[in-house]
Amino acid sequence: MQIADKVVVITGGASGLGLATARYLIAEKGARVALFDVNAEAGNAAVTELGDRAMFVATDVTSDTSVRASVAAVVDRFGAVHACINCAAILGPSKVLDKEGKATSLARFAQMAMVNLVGVFNVMSQCAEAMTRNDPENGEERGVVINISSGAAFEGQIGQCAYSATKAGVIGLNIPAARELGAQGIRVNAIAPGLFLTPMAAQVAPEVLASLKAMTEAPRRLGDPAEFAHCCAFIIENAYLNGETIRLDAASRLRAR
Numbered sequence: 695m696q697i698a699d700k701v702v703v704i705t706g707g708a709s710g711l712g713l714a715t716a717r718y719l720i721a722e723k724g725a726r727v728a729l730f731d732v733n734a735e736a737g738n739a740a741v742t743e744l745g746d747r748a749m750f751v752a753t754d755v756t757s758d759t760s761v762r763a764s765v766a767a768v769v770d771r772f773g774a775v776h777a778c779i780n781c782a783a784i785l786g787p788s789k790v791l792d793k794e795g796k797a798t799s800l801a802r803f804a805q806m807a808m809v810n811l812v813g814v815f816n817v818m819s820q821c822a823e824a825m826t827r828n829d830p831e832n833g834e835e836r837g838v839v840i841n842i843s844s845g846a847a848f849e850g851q852i853g854q855c856a857y858s859a860t861k862a863g864v865i866g867l868n869i870p871a872a873r874e875l876g877a878q879g880i881r882v883n884a885i886a887p888g889l890f891l892t893p894m895a896a897q898v899a900p901e902v903l904a905s906l907k908a909m910t911e912a913p914r915r916l917g918d919p920a921e922f923a924h925c926c927a928f929i930i931e932n933a934y935l936n937g938e939t940i941r942l943d944a945a946s947r948l949r950a951r
């Protein structure tokens with residue numbers, strides 16, 4: 695799909711990889727971008743920076759009414775939704791047993807599942823509904839969905855039970871969604887990033903961050919958010935890429951701790 699003038703919804707778009715992608719798609723590709731995020735202050739600041747090809751819609755990805763209203767606001771302002779990049783997620787420790795050896799509380803696991811997995815499904819399905827109304831480009835493409843997973847989906851570390859399981863769930867959506875939505879000309883792919891320096895990565899304790907950096911292979915450095923944005927553009931532009939998960943991680947593989 696050609697990106698110029700297309701409308702791209704980016705959840706978690708007020709920060710980190712989502713915001714970097716919004717910058718790239720507007721500046722390098724001429725897209726129009728709708729940022730969906732719970733952080734209104736950061737979202738409004740992002741639109742001030744990005745200009746009138748961007749809009750912010752305060753959105754909680756865990757709520758179907760919130761997402762429905764946000765998709766309607768995008769269609770109202772920009773006329774359509776052509777691509778959807780699901781970056782919104784939360785990170786936090788989660789083990790099977792707590793420090794006292796007791797079964798861990800379900801609340802943290804459930805909250806992460808709601809944002810990182812249910813939220814992805816919610817935005818994907820409501821954007822896909824809007825995409826079905828697009829005229830197919832080149833007779834075949836109405837829309838593109840990119841769901842953001844993580845290297846932790848494959849090699850989760852100790853303490854990453856909830857995060858890893860939700861990110862593996864995102865990968866599990868790929869094939870059934872791509873098969874179902876293919877009939878409507880909508881492709882579904884995922885990116886599993888390694889470590890990129892964003893506000894989410896900055897939450898990690900400095901000693902853990904240093905050990906994660908040491909696990910990168912080549913190039914031996916953290917990812918640049920512009921490299922992530924470039925990968926999103928490639929997925930949107932390449933019509934034959936479907937049902938795939940791209941590991942964008944400099945061949946790094948997480949160890950147990």
Ligand SMILES: NC(=O)c1ccc[n+]([C@@H]2O[C@H](COP(=O)([O-])OP(=O)(O)OC[C@H]3O[C@@H](n4cnc5c(N)ncnc54)[C@H](O)[C@@H]3O)[C@@H](O)[C@H]2O)c1
Binds near residue numbers: 784845
């Ligand atoms: N940064 C990394 O190294 C890294 C590595 C692997 C995977 N990822 C994944 O990449 C994606 C982007 O990560 P990031 O580092 O840019 O994170 P970030 O913390 O900078 O941004 C996440 C955004 O999601 C928003 N958000 C949280 N809950 C929400 C909700 N309920 N509804 C709407 N918005 C909500 C936050 O307000 C924030 O703006 C995430 O899915 C993350 O799991 C990041």
